[in-house]
Amino acid sequence: MFRSRAFKSIFPYLLAVGDLVLVLAGFLAAFLIRFSGPAPAINWEPFLKVAPWVALVTVILFAGLDLYHLHHNGFASLLRGVVTGIFGVLVATMALTFWFRGFAFPRSVLLLAALLQVVMVCAWRYLSWHFEKQLYGRRKLLVVGPPQEAAKVLGKLFDLPRGWFEVRRVLAPEDLSALTSLLHQVDAVLVVPSLSREDKAVVLSKCLQARREAYVVPDLYDIMLSRSNMLQINDLPVVEVQDIRLTWLQRATKRALDLVLAGLGLVLGLPLLVGCALAVAATSSGPVFYVQERVGYRGRPFLLYKFRTMIRDAEKLTGPVLAHEKDPRITPVGRILRATRLDELPQLINVVKGDMSIVGPRPERPFFVDQFASEIPDYHYRHLVKPGLTGLAQIYGKYTTSAEDKLRYDLYYIRNYSLWLDLKIILQTIPVALGGEGAQGQRKDTDPEKRAAIHALVNGQQEVAAAEDSSKQLAR
Structure with a gap:
């Protein structure tokens, strides 16, 4: 009876309730530890004002991080999502206390609460994950x-x-x-x-x-039908398959989000950009930035910027070759940059210029585009939107994921584009970057x-x- 559809449908809500209880319990425990007993009213009352908003932020963040869906790939990815969510709750709580002028809310409580929440929510999710395995x-x-x-x-x-x-x-x-x-x-x-x-x-x-x-x-046919509308021609039921290109309003909204996020990223991330540049320059000879031609929106070529992660002239003798696991061409600092995806940060400049978007299919080199297009008839459809720094294929796939499977993710994204989907992908990129698996090179199964x-x-x-x-x- 535990496998019933009814229980399966309410299980995400049970997870959400458990998350909320433990997040709020983390604050309560932090107050008790900080004050060795009940907190004074001057400290407790500001928390009561922001508690409902903290609960709302928790649900939104955890939903955006896809923490209410099955995680077949293992507990590690779920753990990274929980840690990212709790950090987001910490930042949001600090912002809310400032907004509500809750200056009597001790910052020591916030930090202690975050540590307790990570421990409690991770333990709760570990038990839930094993229960899900038994259930589904x-x-x-x-x-x-x-x-x-x-x-x-x-x-x-x-x-x-x-x-x-x-x-x-x-x-x-x-x-x-x-x-x-x-x-x-x-x-x-x-x-x-x-x-x-x-x-x-x-x-x-x-x-x-x-x-x-x-x-x-799914193949292209299945993806195209995923958001189709049922129409009627006389008494004949007809399924309307609409164009998968973004409307002008969607393009304008997406461009506005790109400019805001890329601008903030370049300003706030300037120290990180400088640090990465110095690390590349100090550990290997050659230019700091790697400039390469990629295929973008509507198949137009553009110059992509990234931090150099390989030795100088890595493809001089071999020509275009995809990186593989333990590739000797990758420098030690390059491995760290690739694992954390910090090598992609200069592409924020591409976003500001309009060559790329924050979210979209990853741009490929013309050599590989020609190769994939000759093998996969529907490959050119991924160029109906601007290429992105991150996308569904980067969240759910790996470097070793086949071009066909990456294309399925890209087409699904184009077909189901929304502002909320973009925000979810951006959120989910954070724990993926922390894990580093998605940036590993191609690996042979031996x-x-x-x-x-x-x-x-x-x-x-x-x-x-x-x-x-x-x-x-x-x-x-």
């Missing part, structure tokens, strides 16, 4: 699609922390006749994007009949057990249990 995890999964593409999906599933999914079998399109009987052995079905429209309809129909969950990796498990599944062998055991051991 252990899903027996059937992957439907061509073996070659299914193998790529399996590699991602096997990298998830243990306890979320157990892949039972891979079903090729030509074997869909066996789907009905297999559905009774699994909890959910994952459909790869290359499956034909007719086969997808069959899979979804049978999943509905068997009351099984279905996960569909685990023989993982490859053997994937091979057993995609080739339809009967040693499915053995493959599952391997996947469990490999999962982190």
Whole structure:
């Protein structure tokens, strides 16, 4: 009964209530510790005035950081989001006390409360995350699609922390006749994007009949339909698919936000910019800034600025090559700048100039754009908006994420653009930058057990249990 839809729908609200209780309890405990007992009225009353606003800010920040959705990738990313949220609550509380003239609100209480809140909320979220795994995890999964593409999906599933999914079998399109009987052995079905429209309809129909969950990796067609409107022509129902380009009002709003944030970033971040420049200049020979041609809005080229993170003339002999994990061309300081994404800070100048936006698809070099466009027919659609410093692909993907998967994130962003989505992406970039995983170079998968498990599944062998055991051991 715990898996019921009703409980699943109210679980985020339970998380929010727990967060609010612990954030406010952190302030109360800080007062008790600071004053060795109940706080004097002159100190307590200012807090009571700002408490409702602090609660509102907490919910908005945590929602913006996506802390009320499932986190399959592990507790570490959730932890970074919580720490970022609590820091935001601290800054907002200081601003609110100033706004309400609550000068009797001791700053020592604010700092102590933040430490207590981090400990309590992280402990609460750790328990909640494990509860979520018990509630929504252990899903027996059937992957439907061509073996070659299914193998790529399996590699991602096997990298998830243990306890979320157990892949039972891979079903090729030509074997869909066996789907009905297999559905009774699994909890959910994952459909790869290359499956034909007719086969997808069959899979979804049978999943509905068997009351099984279905996960569909979207292609352009699916993304375009995601915000379609139902119209009527006489008595004929028609789905209207609108242009995914931003309206003039959306472009104007986005440009205003870009100018405000980029201007503030350049002014407030000036000491950081100078520090990064000095670190690059002092540790390796060559220019401080790296200027490179990239493809931008509507396919127009522009010059992108960033701090140099590689040795001088890194591609002189090889030509354009994507960085890989432990790339010897990357300098020691460059690794730190890449991990924290501080090497991208000079692109705030590109934003002010109008070449880029704060949020959008990451710009690529012409060489790689030509390569990806020849392999992926829909690749050019990502140029319908200005490229950005950060985007959905940078939050949810990694450096090693394929161009196809990054394109799905980019197209989803363009299709579902809103000011709130931009603000959410900016917020979520902070904990991602703290983690550093997204900036790691390309990495080859050399685990023989993982490859053997994937091979057993995609080739339809009967040693499915053995493959599952391997996947469990490999999962982190």
